[in-house]
Amino acid sequence: QVQLVASGGGVVQPGTSLRLSCAASAFSFSNNAMHWVRQAPDKGLEWVGVISSDGSTKYAVDSVKGRFSISRDNSKNTLDLQMKSLTTEDTAVYFCGRGRGSGYVDFWGQGTLVTVSS
């Protein structure tokens, strides 16, 4: 069955970097756009960004532009989120999700928790 397994979360200090990964299986990864969505503790969902199926097009929310970068490796069925200059506001569970078209997410990974704290 379709699986998205996010990893790489942890506790980091403000100003540092972290790289999240999402391993996809049981579907044609190279055919789908992929999204990152985050959820701060006890808060709602926030869309972070999307990368097109071939990796040529990316969009991100303003609050992470210039700090976060989305990439993918279709040969390895992996999606990455490189995060730099982290602040406490970035503390959240980060979900990767399979896009249908480039719009909504039709399948979600389990999420990985990033805690930014001194």
Next chain:
Amino acid sequence: DIQMTQSPSTLSASLGDRVTITCRASQRISSWLAWYQQKPGKAPNLLIYRASSLESGVPLRFSGSGSGTEFTLTISSLQPDDFATYYCQQYDTYPYTFGQGTKLEIK
């Protein structure tokens, strides 16, 4: 950015009730709207896309309607598994945005 506003924020209802959640967009988004259900500690689950299309495997008691700026999610007869938080999301314009969520509680 397009703001999505859900109402109510919290809804108390009983088993078997018919409930409706509203989502309003700050500008027209045609029918580019999805609804998700999320249970505590779990990833969201897609219920509805393109405002009214039911995702495969989702029970028929869920339905969506609307276009433009006003949308609704209706559950025709609440079941125990339906008590959760519901989010709308617009995918008309980047950045995509979610509503703040509606928590559906047992009365």
